[in-house]
Amino acid sequence: xxxxxxxxxxxxxxxxxxxxxxxxxxxxxxxxxxxxxxxxxxxxxxxxxxxxxxxxxxxxxxxxxxxxxxxxxxxxxxxxxxxxxxxxxxxxxxxxxxxxxxxxxxxxxxxx
Amino acid sequence: xxxxxxxxxxxxxxxxxxxxxxxxxxxxxxxxxxxxxxxxxxxxxxxxxxxxxxxxxxxxxxxxxxxxxxxxxxxxxxxxxxxxxxxxxxxxxxxxxxxxxxxxxxxxxxxxx
Numbered sequence: 345x346x347x348x349x350x351x352x353x354x355x356x357x358x359x360x361x362x363x364x365x366x367x368x369x370x371x372x373x374x375x376x377x378x379x380x381x382x383x384x385x386x387x388x389x390x391x392x393x394x395x396x397x398x399x400x401x402x403x404x405x406x407x408x409x410x411x412x413x414x415x416x417x418x419x420x421x422x423x424x425x426x427x428x429x430x431x432x433x434x435x436x437x438x439x440x441x442x443x444x445x446x447x448x449x450x451x452x453x454x455x456x
Numbered sequence: 457x458x459x460x461x462x463x464x465x466x467x468x469x470x471x472x473x474x475x476x477x478x479x480x481x482x483x484x485x486x487x488x489x490x491x492x493x494x495x496x497x498x499x500x501x502x503x504x505x506x507x508x509x510x511x512x513x514x515x516x517x518x519x520x521x522x523x524x525x526x527x528x529x530x531x532x533x534x535x536x537x538x539x540x541x542x543x544x545x546x547x548x549x550x551x552x553x554x555x556x557x558x559x560x561x562x563x564x565x566x567x568x569x
Binding site for chain 2: 377387436450
């Protein structure tokens with residue numbers, strides 16, 4: 345089992361460019377999440393998907409869109425990147441309900 | 457709204473000794489979970505220990521144990537016999553009625569040989 349995988353691991357964008365971060369899990373989990381981690385902060389929730397076909401905003405959704413492509417995959421899209429979106433992005437998954445979340449290795453994104 | 461506060465930005469401990477990391481939280485939920493996650497320099501988030509709020513018994517996982525004081529909304533992590541591999545950022549996390557996790561800002565633990 346690979347667990348939760350994310351691509352790419354690193355990315356540099358220019359202001360205004362767009363990109364999609366990919367996430368996949370092979371644990372048959374219903375729930376998936378996208379977080380960002382900024383220096384000196386814990387993780388903050390961007391969007392989450394409680395099940396295939398549903399998505400909901402988290403604490404910091406502005407500037408992002410998500411797609412729950414199927415049960416395994418949950419992507420995060422930046423339509424027009426801004427320097428304020430420079431961060432490390434984590435994808436996570438869990439069984440539906442209150443259970444521990446399993447995290448991917450993260451994507452370090454820099455927007456210049 | 458749920459909040460999690462870690463008042464110690466940094467802590468250090470000698471190898472083989474014991475260290476306690478503090479955490480307080482606030483929640484209006486009656487049913488919730490608390491977690492400690494570890495993030496080493498590799499950046500990977502690793503679950504260390506979990507505590508269900510309805511359980512009075514403190515969770516233990518090998519050298520890691522918690523002191524859960526529900527009335528005081530306190531959830532501290534004790535690491536016994538500290539090892540060099542324990543050096544990491546430690547995050548206290550609360551999960552309430554929804555599935556959303558709320559993270560503290562973290563405590564950076566240094567283990568000195």
